[in-house]
Amino acid sequence: MISFLRGTVAHVGLSSAVIDLNGAGMSVNATPQTLSGLRVGEEGKLFTSLIVREDSLTLFGFTSDDEREVFDILLSVSGVGPRLALAVLAVHEPEAIRVAAHSGDGKSFTKVPGIGPKVAGRIVLELAGKLVPHGTGSTDGAAVALSAEAVWKPQVIAAMTSLGWSEKDATASIDKSLADSPELAEKGNVAEILRATLRWLGQDGARAGNRVGARG
DSSP states (O other): OOOEEEEEEEEEOSSEEEEEETTEEEEEEOOHHHHHTOOTTSEEEEEEEEEEETTEEEEEEESSHHHHHHHHHHTTSTTOOHHHHHHHHHHSOHHHHHHHHHHTOHHHHTTSTTOOHHHHHHHHHHTTTTSOOTTGGGOHHHHHHHHOHHHHHHHHHHHHHHTTBOHHHHHHHHHHHHHSOHHHHHHOOHHHHHHHHHHHHHHHTOHHHHBOSOOO
16 A cells, blocks of 8 residues: 655646656645645655556545545445545545534535535435544543534434435434433434434334435
């Protein structure tokens, strides 16, 4: 695996750069923010992720190891490829992505070109527990804040309405699902509550009845 590249910047384009490594030019795709930090003729360093396909090897470059980590985790979401993952990083800083995923804020992901409500909901659901804001595990205040219903419930409702449920049905489903799992309400993790509610809807057979219309 190629973890990083360090060499003379030979070219900077709109979506990629070329790093000269002792006479060998390595093309690297990157966000506009990352590319803006490179200067032709000067030394540059990029943390990299290599994407292997049957007919290609493509390098993606990042200014920090944290950016690369978030990029790799985004690739674990169904339907999110490297181009879309890079687009997310072009719109949001790594920590903002961690916060949005951890809090179930699907609307933040819809700000990325190419991501609609369905994909945003899937990102939030599948990244539950995978992306956590730095310091969350050791900060009691953050855990207390997330445990307040006034904070997490509107976010879960918003995620469910983006997936096709009405606000009324979403609220009722959340309440009924948490009746079986009160510890989730106390913990206040938006993504976990969303996942538990969707699981409850499937087991209860209420999914079809609670949808307010199919979305393409």
